[in-house]
Amino acid sequence: MADVTFLEALRQGLWEEMERDDRVFILGEDVGLYGGAFKVTDGFSKRFGEARVIDTPISEAAIVGAAAGAAHMGLRPVAEMQFIDFISCAYDMLTNYVATARYRAGLSTPMVVRGPCGGYVRGGPFHSQNPEAAFLHTPGLKIVYPATARDAKGLIKSSIRDEDPVLYLEHKWLYRRIKEQLPEGEEILTPIGQARIAREGKHLSIISYGATLWKSLEAAEQLEKADGVSVEVLDLRTLLPMDDAAIVATVKKTNKVLIVHEDTRTGGIAGEIAARINEQAFEWLDGPIMRVTAHDVPLPYAPTLEDFVLPQTEDIVKAARWLAAY
Amino acid sequence: MADVTFLEALRQGLWEEMERDDRVFILGEDVGLYGGAFKVTDGFSKRFGEARVIDTPISEAAIVGAAAGAAHMGLRPVAEMQFIDFISCAYDMLTNYVATARYRAGLSTPMVVRGPCGGYVRGGPFHSQNPEAAFLHTPGLKIVYPATARDAKGLIKSSIRDEDPVLYLEHKWLYRRIKEQLPEGEEILTPIGQARIAREGKHLSIISYGATLWKSLEAAEQLEKADGVSVEVLDLRTLLPMDDAAIVATVKKTNKVLIVHEDTRTGGIAGEIAARINEQAFEWLDGPIMRVTAHDVPLPYAPTLEDFVLPQTEDIVKAARWLAAY
Amino acid sequence: MALPATRPTAAFPSGAAGAAGAALSSDQLLEIYYYLRLTRTLEERLVALYRQTKVIGGLFRSLGQEGESVASAYALERGRHKDVLSPLIRNLGSLLVMGAQPVEILRQYMAKADSPTRGRELNVHFNDLEKGYLGQISHLGDMIPVMAGIALSFKLRGEPRVGLVYIGDGGMSTGTFHEGLNLAAVQQLPLVVIGEYNHWAYSTPPERQFAVKDLAEKTKGYGVPSVTVDGNDVFAVYEATRFAAERARGGKGVHFIEVKTYRRKGHAEHDDQHYVPKTDLERWANANDPIDRYRQRLLAADMVAEGDLKDIDDRVRVEVDQATDACVDEPLPPAESALPGVYLDPPAADKLWFKVL
Amino acid sequence: MALPATRPTAAFPSGAAGAAGAALSSDQLLEIYYYLRLTRTLEERLVALYRQTKVIGGLFRSLGQEGESVASAYALERGRHKDVLSPLIRNLGSLLVMGAQPVEILRQYMAKADSPTRGRELNVHFNDLEKGYLGQISHLGDMIPVMAGIALSFKLRGEPRVGLVYIGDGGMSTGTFHEGLNLAAVQQLPLVVIGEYNHWAYSTPPERQFAVKDLAEKTKGYGVPSVTVDGNDVFAVYEATRFAAERARGGKGVHFIEVKTYRRKGHAEHDDQHYVPKTDLERWANANDPIDRYRQRLLAADMVAEGDLKDIDDRVRVEVDQATDACVDEPLPPAESALPGVYLDPPAADKLWFKVL
């Protein structure tokens, strides 16, 4: 067992798949010789050669489109967005061409688009985005968003092996903050589509993912100690397709739900989760489904502003306390 | 009073604003000499000249970006997407550059992006889209979606006069199907941000917009006749910012809500509406908030498939009947 | 015998051209004629079906552009796992050359249950990667990066295969065209790009689409050699494509071919093209129809016998009749067949709750 | 006295160049020196503040590129409602020439409450359209269409104004660059585009970014004349920009100027640029520093007195000290100032429910 960071776990997962399957290759900006802006592919070019770790021009639409073409022919591309914010430049290609390919034309397009997302790092409005909501609305695409080192590894491996396109979101605030013991040798494969109970609880459920999963766990800890409130925390891990069974199960267990995400509120994915709970477990609700999210503004740069706009542990504590008392 | 179609009303609104304010100009593909793929700008080039009705290359990102630059300098551009499906090519420009401009940099960007959206017309997956959900998640942007000829005119005029960027969605199925008496001479200005009660009712509320607003009204009529169920129908008209007051008011009045939209289900805007109702009127709910939407697939071309995938009047009737009996 | 391409460039010595042209056997010349005739006759049939409202949605014509479509596709290596092309709405001929069947086209336009996309997508938006064609999506330009990716797979696997993609004089204005062509050029991918200068992008003429005279000027800045050929000269297009494809196959990278042609019908059948000068239409129809020209060339040079061409005309008519009879009364797809196949897993989208009340 | 631009083209006769160069008075020559020195000294101060962790987020350097930034901006008509430019992260010099104040830059980097964006955006991402600069967003290429729109407003209103936009050797690969430049070319807009060939796009060298030698080759296919100049020769850049700007002002449309220069620091301060050949860095630093060269030229030709330059160096140091002292201890913006100004109406975003429990 070795202590590995989120970033190292992701790196290992990529590396193992490159070793296992020579159809897997990487393309993106500065991923080769430089090893990626965050060093996720550091050393890959040397090990696997420039043909399998391709430095591209600054062309996100072409990166995603070329990955799709190669995937149609049986290869397994992993495309990196230097920051996930730039996936917006490939929005048409990913939603219209890639995601619909199997349905409209029977094309298989096994590919992964991955990149660093998320805030709490003073990145300003264009290096901190959480794009999941804009892609949740895309039948044919899968979206995974690991919160732990184990799932960072397990989900990148499962994504590469999946027969359909996967958007893999990696929170840069977790890259080096999260450390975990991972068994060497063991093959870690986190199934796509399955949420995980990150903490058992009785009185209230928090549904979250990514960086706010950790803030939710912190909040749960405090509530247990300070208020004796037992909070269950569900880590969605996969956002599309959503694990309704796990969501409904925790709601039926605690009867109160707080959905926590870092993304802005309006149009964020908490809405979809709330609608599903409403449809599938309305009678089990002892209180309104509440949301703790970012405020509806582009994410500002100054620490004072970013800290106010993004959900913090104490916000979750206050909200959960309110809901528990409801 | 003259009988005008939805399309003619939109045309009148554009025309009047061009006459009123010489800062207003139009740009897009085939909007000039040809008058637009659906003839919305027919005759504009002749009346206002080629300088104010600009035929552009096939470049959606440049159309939206150039509109923004001109808007910063005090002009009032109206950019046409030949089909709204192609706004996906300007997704980055509209969400990252345009929508954030005021907040991040104090820039005023009064511009309108408009285009034909929606299905029920055998257009297949790329000429039938409803893009509202992908943009709902965009602070700084406004989204309007008229359902009546009067609002088609009133909202295009208000959108052009608004100081912020507006995405104006016009359903092509309504273009020539909807006719309405509009007073000549009177200035029609539909306020942005205000929903409209399209039909009063007591037992249940349907919240909708666009083409499905008409199918909801049909359903309400049938339910009244066949079941004596009195259905209130709310026409959102503006999707962003959302009219919470109107939504909460109808929920508190009928205590049951059916949200109907043509867009696919997962990640569609019904989720956001459900979450807001939950937060603001949970105690008034006598049943779960239910959704009638398209199925989660790219919209297929064949009539049999399209009719099955998209919500139909009888689907709404069945769903409302179920909810009324809940 | 074969005309040299107009305005040859260093990248396209007319010598090579002549050679390639000479290489066509009379069977091949007749086969090309067959595809030209089949394209036009099939489209005429589609017009008839459109008027009978049997075609769902719009109908796009390639009248006057059959030559460049057929000739460019014919210059590729065809057969299972050979070259791959991606056609646009006006490249029906290319699709037929690659092995798509008339009945498949008819079924697509009529959205039949047994159409290649099972009624999910329109007209020529379908594929058979084994035969070597990949259907476009509507969003213009997107196929350039995608075909670059297909060419990339050939390069990574060291396969002697080539990709070919068409782009219109309008489509070249899209950002995806730029990104895809540049990526392909930098990676030296085996890709042939055919730019169709057919004088219109819907109602937009070239001078409102770009500020140079020829499309061929646009690709030099990508390090992509280009040539402009008479798009209605079957031999010239064949030779230019052949040269570009073999060059790409030889590892020399991307090549661009501009074909000068003319869109003789409206953007789609609904478009009366009032904005198109009648005189232009007449000139291109009377003096410059690609099939007439090809036919005359074959006969003038005694390359084939008139009877052979007549036989082909008859054969094509029969084939199109049979294809039509075979599918015109077929059913549309069953409603619930709309649900499967969004993903491999899960196998089908949920049927929504209100459908089962 | 002024060097002619390297490789002049028809669009840029060196005659015009010489003339423009000669037109600079010694006050103007000193003013240019002032901006060059101010840019470098201010950046050195930012590095110091960065090391003291007073800069929030990353720091981007323009070391070695001050010449092209200052000279190109200096060639514009400046003052209220004159020309408008859009700078990139390495065009700090352009921003200062257009009238941005050192204290504004310092406040931006330190995200102070009184910074132009009130702490909402980073570094040079801010604007003053009256003074004539529009801040970029991070997404490369997007500013090309936007500046085309600004130039369009000049054309529609018949104002004798010009837009200028910078793009990197990497940024030119984006689809938005292509769409924006093409639209500007077709519309003959008064726009000058400056392509910065600084040898790197993050870690990516030109040969992986495009398949031609010079950026100037890329724009010919748009019908946009181009010239390549020595980007570290202040006179050459000034003259080329002046020529292009007056040409655009005269209604002749878009002009592209490639400036050959070198990024002498990493992509940002965190980047140790291990991938950059040390010898290149030394060569460009020792033999080709734009400020040294400019200084030597001024002195060699007796255009200014050494003392004047020394005075400017001192004055700049004082100004930068004063600007730093004025803002370094200023507060960050108050938390709730994050809410207003998403729209004009409604005036502020809602404060979320859990903040008021």
Ligand SMILES: Cc1ncc(C[n+]2csc(CCOP(=O)(O)OP(=O)(O)O)c2C)c(N)n1
């Ligand atoms: C990105 C995008 N924008 C707009 C359209 C709408 N559209 C469909 S065909 C067409 C004209 C295409 O012209 P061209 O590329 O020259 O092809 P041609 O019709 O001449 O064969 C347009 C504007 C589209 N399909 N895709």
Ligand SMILES: Cc1ncc(C[n+]2csc(CCOP(=O)(O)OP(=O)(O)O)c2C)c(N)n1
């Ligand atoms: C669309 C987009 N993709 C990726 C990035 C990430 N990125 C920021 S700067 C940069 C390199 C830019 O190189 P270049 O355009 O040559 O400018 P330079 O840094 O040399 O001044 C990259 C890839 C971005 N900002 N925008």
Ligand SMILES: [Mg+2]
């Ligand atoms: Mg065309």
Ligand SMILES: [Mg+2]
């Ligand atoms: Mg560079």
